Amino acid sequence: MDGEASARPLRADARRNRARLLAEAHAVFDQDGVTASLEDVAARAGVGIGTLYRHFPTREALLEAVLRERFDALTAEARALRDRGRPIDALRGWTRRLAAAGTTYRGLTAALSATLRDETSALYASCAAMREAGGSLLADAQRGGEIRADLVPVELFKLILAVAWAHDQTAPADPDDLDRLLDLLFDGLSRDQASPR
Template sequence: MRADAQQNYQQLLTIAQQEFAEQGVNASLRNIARKAEVGMGTLYRHFPNREALLEAILRSSFDAAAVRARHVAEQHHSEEALMLWVSEITEFTYTHQGIIQLMMGAIEDLDSALHSSCVSLRAAGAELLRNAQEEGKARADLSGDELFDLIAALAWLKEQPSSGVRAERHFEILSRAILTAPR
């Protein structure tokens, strides 16, 4: 990639990350291009759609979350590792307003730019769940897909002004629904 094209690419990523953090995942692509001081054509040459731009920004975060799952599994009891990771992923989705809807759609859409990252993230959680289930610490009838659904629901609830204040209580209830014995 030419030096000026690489500079534009990095500038777009930097500005997009700021805009998505401030405005949520539906931030204006036109504003991102304007603040990055490039045209819409340049933005679309680098990122053909919103998902491609989000994927470029989130890929490293999703990869880090998958690595984090292995790390917490090595350092904590299975049930603690599972719930710590669930808490961290819920917080991650909360700080990226609106991302949970895209993630849930990307899981099912093989053509989504976010598909493989979301699938690997779900697989990391499923592995933590299996570890806890093998030790009898988590419900045996809960699947990795259902765990991901519960994380999505918890993240969505946390985003809602009327229920966000009860996020800690929601997490406690979720913990009791997942684990076989209260923490």
């Protein structure tokens, strides 16, 4: 998470600085993607780069803080969807939201893909509950015989991120493109298409 900044209460001025940094990080990432200059984030927030690094020691820590609410919402949604409707519909609906979240900022899919391999990353920890909840939706659909049984959760996440990346590369993006790509993905993941490894 945010290291020492999250371990003890912040003074009022530090809380204001942190809030400004998060707001400006969102704006800068929205405009320039996740590889945008952190110096720009600090300057737009009206603080020095040292202040930014005191609150967020790495780019990943800043990105995690900006995205945490979205990840928490995706986790809660996956858990809620398990109690409603057909498992395949729950999984498809949730993966659409995850893929859309992956295109929030240019370059985000690459950052999220890297977290699948780096357990020390702040983003890895933040995504863990979301991945677990999504894995439960996958398991439900597999038990229902609607998704090939040999698919493991990390493969599903990689495929969703690949779809989000492909969608992110088209300019201007066609709003229907993401849904179409996900439909094709799910057609390929259906149990009828399963082949031995």
